[in-house]
Amino acid sequence: MTLTRELETFARRHGADLFGVADLRKAREYLAARGGPAAGFAAAVALAMRVNDGILDEHDPAEARERSLYWHHVYSVVTPALDTLAFEIARWLAHRRFRAFPVPASTPYDSQRLEGIISHKLAARLAGLGWIGKNCLLLTPKLGPRLRLVTVLTDAPLEPAAPTDKRCGSCRACIEACPVQAFSGAEFSSDQEREARFDAFRCYQYRHEHACGMCVAVCPVGSGWRTPKPREPAAAQ
DSSP: OOHHHHHHHHHHHTTOSEEEEEEGGGGHHHHHHHOSGGGGOSEEEEEEEEOOHHHHHTOOTTSBGGGOHHHHIIIIIIHHHHHHHHHHHHHHHHHTTOOEEEEOSSOOSBTTTTBOSSOHHHHHHHTTSOEEOTTSSEEBTTTBTOEEEEEEEEOSOOOOOOOOOOOOTTOOHHHHHOTTOOBOOOOOOTTSOGGGTBOHHHHHHHHTTBOOOHHHHSOOTTGGGSOOOOOOOOOOO
16 A cells, blocks of 8 residues: 555544645645745645535525524634644654644635745645635635645655646526625636635625535535435325
8 A cells, every 4th residue: 555545544543524635745835935934835635514405405504603603614613623633644644754744724825915834735636635615715626615724744655646627617606696796707817816706805705604515515516416305294195
């Protein structure tokens, strides 16, 4: 078993639904310009956990944050689980004498720009897990955007995957569903700043009072894999 396959097996046993390895040399100039710890690593392990379909499907963004099961599920359940997973992955690599840096799942490194040490979506795209949609979320063939991400930076000689680039085409579901119109509708381009596609501050300010998630809930990508809703009982004959 290769080192990469061994690590993937370990990650899935510890709760990862998706696993991939990114070659960060493909984004070397971008990471060097941003500075921070990510610029010193050549690879990243991208990991994802699925968000519960039932909670997301029943989510009402009009509710106050403290009443939202979605908000609690994402930030009080899934996010800590991702941080624990990243810690275990980093420890696994460190025990084998490789450098490893677990990037927090949801803690801004630059609060002025609302950015982390590295974009989890960038690492996941480079790792072949999915592509960036018009909602500026990672879209995966199996789960769509119904997932949360975490990243572990490393110098371990892992086998990277090829990046995935697809398009949303004419779909505008997330754009029309956004209550603050935070998306421009432009397709993702790696040589374009985030602001050309997404107003992160407008989204953040709205989410400060509302547990939104509409861009996740309405996306049709991956719908064939969703947990089926219970059927209505048959009418009595």
